[in-house]
Amino acid sequence: MPEERRRELLATAAEVFAAHGYNATTVRQIADAAGLLAGSLYYHFDSKESMLDEILSAFLDELRAGYEAVLAARLGPRETVEALVTESFREIDRHRAAVAIYQKEARHLAARQPRFGYLADARDKFAGAWLGTLERGVAVGVFRADLDIRLTYRFVRDTVWVAASWYRPGAQHSPEEIARQYLTTVLDGIALRN
Amino acid sequence: MPEERRRELLATAAEVFAAHGYNATTVRQIADAAGLLAGSLYYHFDSKESMLDEILSAFLDELRAGYEAVLAARLGPRETVEALVTESFREIDRHRAAVAIYQKEARHLAARQPRFGYLADARDKFAGAWLGTLERGVAVGVFRADLDIRLTYRFVRDTVWVAASWYRPGAQHSPEEIARQYLTTVLDGIALRN
Amino acid sequence: MPEERRRELLATAAEVFAAHGYNATTVRQIADAAGLLAGSLYYHFDSKESMLDEILSAFLDELRAGYEAVLAARLGPRETVEALVTESFREIDRHRAAVAIYQKEARHLAARQPRFGYLADARDKFAGAWLGTLERGVAVGVFRADLDIRLTYRFVRDTVWVAASWYRPGAQHSPEEIARQYLTTVLDGIALRN
Amino acid sequence: MPEERRRELLATAAEVFAAHGYNATTVRQIADAAGLLAGSLYYHFDSKESMLDEILSAFLDELRAGYEAVLAARLGPRETVEALVTESFREIDRHRAAVAIYQKEARHLAARQPRFGYLADARDKFAGAWLGTLERGVAVGVFRADLDIRLTYRFVRDTVWVAASWYRPGAQHSPEEIARQYLTTVLDGIALRN
């Protein structure tokens, strides 16, 4: 299976990118981690950059599908928020390294390299899903009317994705537990109701 | 004032580091932005790394002082949280570039370079301030008893600092407004109380 | 004089390119010949390719000027041929290495690299000068009517430029002597008139 | 027929070498053009260099035989020149790629690689045939007495072989026509006799 080998190598590369940052990662580090010589990676991939590309686009494709499934279910705003958050933490669980890379590198990649233009597209698409849901929630009286929607969106987005930087799959908390804790905080706040 | 010139150069360097990432930034880019030649920076600084060092430690010194002032005021847990968050957004307002660099680079710098060990110290110190406050809040019944304290701390910490990546000083929202919106979300949740 | 240094380095590079071929020449060989380290060349030039570019375009600019001066004199066809040939051998005398490189590399460079499109432009321009002169010569009865103009042009062109591969400036024959011998052959043939 | 396959592969290799130059040609380009994988070529040939070797020596063997046949006919100097030129253009017709490679690469191969020493031998042999014929022609009063024999030889040699760089078999001119045009130019000149 040629596909199998590629996937292994990409998984290895993603771990190294996530650990050291894309720029600070040398092709040799990836090769060492994968157990072959640096030059041999070029039998499988065009360049270091195209490895990054495949890692990010595989993750984004899956995330997009997940978000679309959630939106297609046409739940109420609160339930949609719950589903988007839960879906996000599941993606972090399955693509931890890719998410960490995305979090660190997406901004300047999208800004400076045409090849990574799809990162900006994805970002806008996800923003649309979130902003729409929040607005709908405010409109129907499920969310507080005094929210700054854009600011809230940023808070929510960042807190979710930044979890990739400390999350370790298989440890202590399952994605669903983290999502639940997180939703409790965001939906109802940490202050005790009086 | 040679000190004055250093500060200017460091501010320039911080902007470039924040925009491109520390590793991806070349000394030449900094020099171009500052209007001199790459080699000339070495009259003012020992190395690229020492520029980073000065930028981060200046920011952390100020942040530490801010946090200590808050804690010294011995406010209640909710008010302490409010003060810490507000102080944090003020730091972002004043040291945006440094915060963005810190957010992106602190983890691996602390882990891999002895010189940056103080980053881990600072991190632990800030964690202590937050965890203590949250615990105290739960203990005295101001915060909900079912919180996972460490998880909540991470949510709060990351969301606050990551704001440096999109915040633009002087635009739309003042630090205090952002802090207020953020506190509303975190303390009371986005869901409308019924 | 920064220009002075560049010119020296380019002259060195041209010699090495001419001796080994562009592709077979390593940047290190050029650097060795110039007495500095390979990386240091990049202080002066963007790339190995841009060295080649400068070498070729400097030569072509001069050649173009020379040809234009000849054409501007509006001599008769035979005298124009004599002047073009003499001018060509003078260029070989002054830019021997560049001519040798041009002779070996121009075709595929022009065909495969947009950057070197000007090589094709120059080729067409020179072809125009030659073809026009030959045609005029046939029309006015100075050259034989049974010539295949294009074929003759190719013979003449190639024989002139290929001389760069064996010509050594300062040795035995001056450019003018070579031109004279050459013109005798081409204009009147090697066979004795009977 | 394993020999058949080899010949096909060598013909393909020769085309690619001629188009891109030996050094700039990768084994993979040859393999692509031949419809197999790069590694598979090594079942047929020892190395890239030995492909070049076979291509050049096959051509030179044939050329040598052709020249020897001409000389063996013991024609007069003018007729010998005519025969040598015609034979040369026939070789270009049949081994266009090999001639183009020879023209471009022979000099430095002969100078730098012992394996290709036979290129220098062949060159000397051909030079002998030409120089002898020209000298004889001058001696018996068929060629002009004021010729610089060596210079004339170079003119003739280069013009003939360089035709390989533009000649396309099967197009417009047959080798015999090209030879005739060329001989007209060289023997009698392009100027109209008055």
Add this chain to the structure above:
DNA sequence: TATGAATGAGTCTTCATTCAT
């Protein structure tokens, strides 16, 4: 005969840093 995967040496290029002026 040919493939797929790998090797390892070498190439161009980048860049932090140095230093005489």
Add this chain to the structure above:
DNA sequence: AATGAATGAAGACTCATTCAT
């Protein structure tokens, strides 16, 4: 204080070649 020219180490990438299957 700053420049201009260089160093030298390292990095991405290429490519002829090998070999088990």
